[in-house]
Amino acid sequence: MGFGEEPPGSVGGLGPGELVAGQYEVSTCFARGAFGYVYLARDRNLDGKQVVLKGLTRPHDTAAIKLAEHESRVLTALEHPNIVRIFNVVSHDRQRYLVMDHVDGPSLRTVREAGGLPIADALACAVQILGALDYLHRQGLLYCDMKPDNVIRTGDTVKLIDFGAIRRAGDRESMVLGTPPYLVGHTEIREHGLTERADIHGVGVMLDELVECGADDPGGESFRRLVARATTDYDRRFADVPEMLRQVRGVLREVRCLADGRPRPVRSEVFAESAVLLDESLSLAPPLTAWTLGGSAALPDGRPSPAAVATGLPVPVPDPADPRTPLLRTVRAPDPARLLTKLAALPGSVEVDFHQARAHLEAGDGHAAAHRLASAERHLGWRAHHDWRAAWHRGLLALAEHRVSEAVDLFDDVYRSKAGELAPKLALGFCAEHLERPATAARFYQAVWVCDRLYVSAAFGLARIRLRAGERAAAVAILDEVPDISLHRHAAAVAAVRILAGHLPGGGYPSAEDIAAAAERLQVLTLDSEETWQRLAAAVQESAFTHVLDHGDGAVPPGPLLGDPVSERGLRDRLEESYRVLARQARTADEHDVLIDRANAVRVRSLW
Template identity: 85%
Template sequence: MGFEEEPPEPGSALGPGELVAGQYEVLTCFARGAFGFVHLARDRNLDGKQVVLKGLTRPHDTAAIKLAEHESRVLTALEHPNIVRIFNVVSHRGQRYLVMDHVDGPSLRTVRESGGLSIADALAAAVQILGALDYLHRQGLLYCDMKPDNVIRTGDTVKLIDFGAIRRTGDRDSVVLGTPPYLVGRTEIREHGLTERADIHAVGVMLDELVECGAGDPGAESFRRLVARARTDYDRRFADVPEMLRQVRGVLREVRCLADGRPRPARSEVFAESAALLDDGLSLAPPLTAWTTGGTATLGDGRPAPAAVATGLPVPHPDPADPQTPLLRTVRAPDPARLLTKLAVLPASVEVDFHRARAHLEAGNESAAAHCLAAAERNLGWRAHHDWRTSWHRGLLALAEDRVSEAADLFDDVYRSTPGEPAPKLALGFCAEHLARPDTAARFYESVWVCDRLYVSAAFGLARVRLRAGERAAAVAILDEVPEISLHRHGAEVAAVRILAGHLPGGPRPSAEDIATAADRLRTLTLDGEETWQRLATTVQESAFRYVLEHGDGALPPGPVLGDPVSEKGLRDRLEASYRALSRQARTANEHAVLIDRANAVRARSLW
């Protein structure tokens, strides 16, 4: 396989005013590529419409002529909005010329030299470029010369030009054309030839060149990981354009959402949605044990255990190439034991092993899950080192075994492979939160929540981070963003009441405004039973009682939950009644006695 990296010696260009094929009047020669001069001309048959003529610099070079003929045959059959249109092939003085639309606008090279592109603009251009490449690849063609010079921007549209290096997929004989560093290395070409991954590599190099992003730019980390995967070694690179395009769109969505705060939800093609809420009780009324085991006014942590997160995170969609995927899509069971029974009768495959591993994790059997993952890795063979699904499931197992730091490393590997997906960021947010890295946790949670309001686990995680920083109002504001249509809207409303009325860990007690707001929210909150309402009401009344003891009667506004007026005696009467109501929820004689003692202790003293 030969290489052609240096431009040839120049031939002769057409002169201004020269008439080509009796139709195209040359205006100027404005560029020269590796195999052709590029002229701007006027089409006399179309009212002077400007067109571009591309000829040969080496008209007697057999290889160049062959390439030009190939390019003309291919391009005249192509039709895509992001590919320059070739509509004629003419001869003049024994030389062939391609006649194409004149795309009026700067190349991305010119744009780069005049200040560069923002991350969002570069990714928006990449979506169009990859769309064009996907079209070519589906026609069995490789572009092979992607670089900023060959992409013209006109308004919001970009178009690929200069198809002199185009070749058929699988062609191992033609001369290799391309421009370092966009062209892949000789070792890859020798081992694999030019493939779709070579075009992907070139897009990655170009994106890296077009954008100068700082650490504080929205989505900068995801963008860097996207570029890194496009440019990495052959085996870890995006396998095809659709795979990269999914991640480009995901990162672009993240960048735009972080910039303007407007959600742009989109269903993932990689991870299934999870209905689980990663929360340890903040979304529920306090349990009766909050009063029967000593009791504390401090709000609970709300952070779920790592094992609960392991079974509550989203899971990857089954690989469509796996032979058992069609059957797995039909397998349903109400509990992990019965799911494992059904999976046992399926023929072995990587996806069956992954499904079995997750079922064992849900059943609390980590050793069996590890055995299934080992089987999946054996089935994958050498691909196990490059398949992010392996890292994802290893991360779930590490969480289940409380190895959170190791899980974070594994999820980080998944993030490198799928930078546009919310799921690995959600997992990394939890790991950072558990490892006492609040700033990192908040960054990951926010990148998920700002894009899609249906990832309520991210909202709860972000609220917990704000709570531990003593930012009560910020935590409530985040929970208020949970949409009405969400399955967890009710839990978010309950959590907001608890946060407003609770004593933050290491922080201040609620203010009069906080307590009044909690009472007002509780009044309008639709709950699933009298017992739930009673536990929440008792929490709010306790906070109000402590506040009145410190600040006196009249310090809080009246209302149905706190009474009218709000006084020490009135709150004592309400709390006594609330504790006695809670005692009727007791399951043991000891719990009942503790709650009656609380009622007696708070009862207003009488002179009689």
């Protein structure tokens, strides 16, 4: 049992008031573990400070004595905020006792039995526990008895106690101690011994017990995938504590951001940032074909093609252990063809194959990309079945070839491995959107966007889903969250103007207030060219003209772009001029003639 638990039936060998080593006055026996009684005592030399004495349950058991000696040597040398401090070893009546700090608080076993913890609190505990385990592992030690009984929670801090099962990494001879189901199975112990992954398994089982949640709970899906990775078979489990700790922090960030709506951007250590905006057309002014082949008022779908997403998603950071990674960091080219030429000059490796595969995808050659992925998997050997990078690139290839359902399975595999990362969720959000699963897509996009406002592709995905649901104001509100420092701030501003002034996919028309807001936004928007501004202006004026024809002069609030007051005659004059300006952008005579015909059709008729 851990410190702070209710006393067991046995009271051990020391009674209340008994003085140990002339210094420690016993108060009570409050726990009994597998290898020792635990007593609460007062240190007379330190003004009655409360301490914990840990003695042997079996004083004549040679193995237990050896274990206690080992524990005392190890613990007296350790110093970590999440590890109970042992500061003395004393003898009393031919028995040795460890003298430890008294940690006041319930064990996680007690917490679990009282109802468990919310996901965020459990993950916050896991961060501290994993920090302590990482410290031990860097000392060449394995904890080996991770379970709720051995973790005390006091306030916002947790501490590991009871180091009776600690052992040196690589020790295949000492007696194996631990508690099922937290201890890994006999097959793993036989094949691999106790390793860092065994400690990780214990943390995963403990997290699973501490939290009761479903996939619909904020962050619940990521939490469940995190636990599954920690408790899966040896080869697919987190390889070390730092790897798991990164994902725990990522899931904790997601849970907290979903709870309070406050972004917490953190640079990923495994995915590079992507400057590509995954949007087909909302972020752009209407092309001239919107007028020469139809009307400009209807908003486009906006969804990028699967092939565009395949080359626009974030890519894995090159493995620093790959021998070609230093060279790859120096390779630059303005187009995929020249990049492939440079890559062909490098000696082969997994990372070279991945780089070549992505370049072939960008060049539109899926067959060549598949060939390079097969080469990467040959380099990886048996590890290819467990390497998330291989699954990620297979997912990109599936997208490029419009096999979206297959891509879902591959990106889902990456999500299981990297539950705290945003890139897999962005990929799964797009796949769900393409497969007409808007609720699923929105959940993934929201998990990305709420964490990091620089993933603007997620904002556009959310905006598209809101538009398809007829929620014009909600779509604009999301785009307005794009920060000024983003590369895509102007793209979001253009999309907001188009959404406010456009006809929704379901046929919804903008209100007078929407049109006026679009005109006001456009009036102060600085764009890359006058041509872009003029096309947006013409689209807004068309929406205003349609509204005035239906509702009469003055139905739309006035402004510099629409006039004061906004009238049918004034809008006809403005639209005529806009169409003639657009005609000067025409690339063919036919386009020019169509736009001039539009100008003539809308002009005010005169009796003269």
